[in-house]
Amino acid sequence: MSLSNFASQASERHNVPEIEAQTSPEVLLNPLTVSRNENERVFIEPSVNSIRVSIRIKQADEIEHILVHKFTRFLTQRAESFFILRRKPVKGYDISFLITNFHTEEMLKHKLVDFIIQFMEEVDKEISEMKLFFD
Secondary structure: OOOOOOOOOOOOOOOOOHHHHOOOHHHEOOOEEEEEEOOEEEEEEEEOOEEEEEEEOOOOOHHHHHHHHHHHHHHHOOHHHHOOEOOOOOOOOOEEEEEEHHHHHHOOHHHHHHHHHHHHHHHHHHHHHHHHHHO
16 A cells, blocks of 8 residues: 655646545556456446445345445445544445545554455444344
């Protein structure tokens, strides 16, 4: 993860995440999809100053689909508490994270990755516990 401070080419004295603005195609890098199957996948969209990581959570049945939707909605309403969590996920995914160069300057890069992995493990655990409660 190598992010740099990149000034906006559209507006002076501003620094916006280029992956969100998408005003300059030359600063967007090749996206990557990592997938176990069609229901579990991660979409990584890098640019020079930001990375957007979108995750589709496994939903084996209708109960899991409802639980995932309600739980991720609950989390995204509290996105400001999670610092890198986006309020609205990318279409086709359940949850998205936005990491900017400011995040990598303030925090250790490997800790950001560890946070996302641990966060998703906790989400999976919570959904499994809720499903057991309903069964």
